Amino acid sequence: PTPVMGLDHVYSRQLTRELLSRNRHLETILESMAEGILEVYQGRIVYANSAAAAMLGVAPEKFLTARPAELFQGRVRERMEGLLAQESARSASIGENDPLEVNGRLLVAQKLPVKGDETTVMLMLTDITERRRLELQLQHVQKMEAIGTIAAGVAHNFRNTLTEILVNSQLIQFNFKEQPQLQEITGRIHSSVKRGARLVDGLLHFSRKQIGKEFKPVDLAQVIRETEQIVAKSFSAKIEICTVLPEALHVIGDLAGLSQVFMNLCTNARDAMPEGGVLTIEARAQSGRAVVQVSDTGMGMDRETLEKCFDPFFTTKPIGAGTGLGLSTAYGIVKSHDGIISVDSAPGEGTRFRLQFQLAPPEEIPVVETPAALVQGHGQRILLVDDETEINRAMDGLLKKLNYQTIFAECGEEAVRLYREFQPDLVLLDVNMPGMDGLECARQLMANDPSAKIVILSGYDPSQPRLPELLNRNLIKGVLTKPVAINDLSCFLAEVLGK
Numbered sequence: 331p332t333p334v335m336g337l338d339h340v341y342s343r344q345l346t347r348e349l350l351s352r353n354r355h356l357e358t359i360l361e362s363m364a365e366g367i368l369e370v371y372q373g374r375i376v377y378a379n380s381a382a383a384a385m386l387g388v389a390p391e392k393f394l395t396a397r398p399a400e401l402f403q404g405r406v407r408e409r410m411e412g413l414l415a416q417e418s419a420r421s422a423s424i425g426e427n428d429p430l431e432v433n434g435r436l437l438v439a440q441k442l443p444v445k446g447d448e449t450t451v452m453l454m455l456t457d458i459t460e461r462r463r464l465e466l467q468l469q470h471v472q473k474m475e476a477i478g479t480i481a482a483g484v485a486h487n488f489r490n491t492l493t494e495i496l497v498n499s500q501l502i503q504f505n506f507k508e509q510p511q512l513q514e515i516t517g518r519i520h521s522s523v524k525r526g527a528r529l530v531d532g533l534l535h536f537s538r539k540q541i542g543k544e545f546k547p548v549d550l551a552q553v554i555r556e557t558e559q560i561v562a563k564s565f566s567a568k569i570e571i572c573t574v575l576p577e578a579l580h581v582i583g584d585l586a587g588l589s590q591v592f593m594n595l596c597t598n599a600r601d602a603m604p605e606g607g608v609l610t611i612e613a614r615a616q617s618g619r620a621v622v623q624v625s626d627t628g629m630g631m632d633r634e635t636l637e638k639c640f641d642p643f644f645t646t647k648p649i650g651a652g653t654g655l656g657l658s659t660a661y662g663i664v665k666s667h668d669g670i671i672s673v674d675s676a677p678g679e680g681t682r683f684r685l686q687f688q689l690a691p692p693e694e695i696p697v698v699e700t701p702a703a704l705v706q707g708h709g710q711r712i713l714l715v716d717d718e719t720e721i722n723r724a725m726d727g728l729l730k731k732l733n734y735q736t737i738f739a740e741c742g743e744e745a746v747r748l749y750r751e752f753q754p755d756l757v758l759l760d761v762n763m764p765g766m767d768g769l770e771c772a773r774q775l776m777a778n779d780p781s782a783k784i785v786i787l788s789g790y791d792p793s794q795p796r797l798p799e800l801l802n803r804n805l806i807k808g809v810l811t812k813p814v815a816i817n818d819l820s821c822f823l824a825e826v827l828g829k
Contacts, residue, residue, distance in 0.1 A: 366437075366455035370414070373397055385455055387433045398453060406430050413441055414451070426458055435459045485530045486762055489789030489812040490718050492530075496523045496813040497724035504731050523813055528556055545667075547690045548588055550620050551579040554611055557592040561600070561609075568606025575613050580690040581620050587663040594656040595624045595683055602628025602681060620689055625682040631675040639673060704817050705824040707734040712823075713754040714738040715745040715771065716787075717763040725758070732820050742766025746774050749782070756827055759806075761788040776805050783807050783826055787814070 360367050366382030368375055378393035386401050393401075399411045409424060416422045423440040424430055430437040436459045442452040499519040506512045554575060562571055581588075592611070599609045607627035614621055631639060640661040664671040667687055675681040712734045716722050722738040729736045737752050739745040743766050749757070757775065761768040768786065775782045784805065789812040807826045810819065 364457070366453075366457075368393070368398060368453040368455070369450065370398055370453060371450045373414075382455055385432065385435060385437060385457055402430075402432065406432060410439065413439060414453075416441070429458060429462075436462055486789040488530055489527070490721060492523050492526050493789070493813040494718075494720050494724055495519065496815070497721070497728050499523075500816045501724070501727050501731065504728075520815070525559070527813055528559065531556065545582055545584055547580050547694050547696055548583045548585050549578050550581050550583075550588065550622065550687070551575045551577065551613055553585070553588050554592055554613060554622070557589060557596060558611070560593070561596045565596075565600050565609075566606065569600060569603055570606075570608045572608060572610045573612070575611070576615065578695075579613055579615060579620050580695045581667070581687040582690050582694065583667050583687065584663075587666070591660045591663050591685070592624070594660040598656055599624065599626035599628060599681070602626050602630075607680075615689060618689055620687045622685045622687075623682060624685070625680060627680045630677045630679045630681055631673075632677050636673065636675055640671075703821075704732075705820040707732050707820075707823065707827070709733060709735060710755040710827055711735045711737070711752060713745060713748060713752055713757045715740075715742070715757060715763075715768065716760040717741060718760075728816060728819075732816075732823070734823075742768065742771035742774075745771050746778070749775055749778070756783045756785065756823065758785055758787045758810075761786060772805050785810060785822070785826060788812060 360379045363379060363381055366385045367377070367379045368382055369377035374395050374397055375393045376395075378390055380390070383390045383393070388401055398414060399407050402410050409430065413422055413424055421440065421442050424438060426438055430439060435457055438456040438458055440454045440456070442454060444450040444452060496519075499516040502512060503516045554573060558571055558573055565571070596609060596611075603609070603626055610623075610625045612623045612625075639657050641658060661671055664685060664687075669688075670684075670686040672684050673681065674684070707729075712729055714722055714725050714729070714736055715738065716725070717740050719740065722740065726736045726738055737748060737754070739748050741763055745757070745759070746766075759768045759772060763771075766774075768788065772784050772786075775784060785807050786809045788809070808822065810822060814822075
């Protein structure tokens with residue numbers, strides 16, 4: 331007779347199948363988790379999922395029977411031993427405020443007790459590297475936005491001051507044409523004002539928030555000169571700055587981005603020379619490319635640092651002393667220009683960055699314009715709107731020398747009222763004013779008189795996004811950035827009034 335399988339045996343086989351099935355389900359879940367999971371029994375690892383192996387850079391088979399602390403080195407090992415030494419019945423963790431640094435990753439560790447089993451604990455490892463990177467990136471963006479806001483305010487005030495100096499010195503030139511000594515002195519003042527204006531431009535180029543990159547011919551030599559002017563005023567006097575530059579070196583690029591590249595490289599050189607040294611920037615045209623070398627006599631970098639120096643958030647500075655974004659940002663900008671950046675360094679031998687960009691085609695290089703000739707007005711009426719009384723007075727005198735009739739207002743509301751009374755042929759309008767600002771004033775003036783000719787004359791960044799909107803809607807006829815030379819001003823006014 332055929333033997334009949336006992337009920338106990340059938341039940342046992344069914345239970346075994348269910349347990350194996352549940353085990354497979356559990357293993358599938360654990361293997362799909364982003365967190366690393368280690369099961370520790372009596373102090374030794376008996377299970378590790380794939381995520382844990384990837385985080386720690388250890389082959390799965392090497393986990394088995396190893397003690398968890400043996401997978402780490404130095405301070406990380408000590409911290410893991412301390413975590414595991416805590417009472418097994420209680421959960422404990424190494425949190426985000428002071429995460430573990432393992433293989434270039436930031437890990438949070440949590441010890442979880444197993445209910446009813448004091449000999450087994452579970453370790454969960456969470457990789458927060460990407461989250462921390464995004465947090466730092468956000469902080470960097472917010473910092474740059476704050477710097478941009480401050481820079482715009484500084485630029486506005488500084489340009490107003492430069493305008494007062496320039497306009498008054500031009501009045502001296504007008505009134506004392508027969509005195510060569512005064513003409514020479516005012517000429518030197520004009521040169522100083524131009525240098526000051528370029529310094530403001532360099533500051534804005536570095537800090538400006540980029541809405542969209544604009545690639546056009548850029549004189550790399552001039553970018554480096556402006557960067558030198560900024561760093562020379564802010565770096566320690568113990569750092570000597572040397573430049574070897576051609577008169578001009580044009581590439582096709584984004585002016586603000588290229589300015590940031592050289593600012594970041596100079597800042598990196600400064601940090602490498604805390605006791606002082608020499609920062610050298612050399613540029614030349616070679617085989618159809620613009621080649622720039624930025625070198626310092628600082629402490630240099632070892633091979634490991636050299637390999638990681640362009641990595642985002644890699645820094646050798648203490649926590650809180652740097653974001654590790656300077657060189658990676660420079661690298662990204664150079665690559666966005668289809669350029670090449672390389673670095674050569676050794677401990678105690680300084681560092682040399684070499685950059686290459688494609689030269690701009692000759693036909694795209696802007697022609698240097700000859701100074702504009704002075705153009706006199708024909709008695710037209712100009713309404714000058716600026717909240718700076720001294721600028722109004724100086725501009726009033728200058729415009730009268732150009733044969734214009736003038737009246738001035740110190741706020742937008744007053745300008746709207748005076749426009750109705752004065753019926754000017756043109757309005758020179760500042761942007762930043764208390765109460766009604768210049769842009770709202772322009773809208774109201776155009777609403778009252780669609781034929782009004784309005785020109786923005788401001789110390790604010792001319793690239794601010796609201797100005798193109800006004801130009802596109804034909805609310806303004808153009809934008810002049812303070813300080814503006816009298817010849818350029820006279821030609822611009824004549825052109826707008828002649829239309």
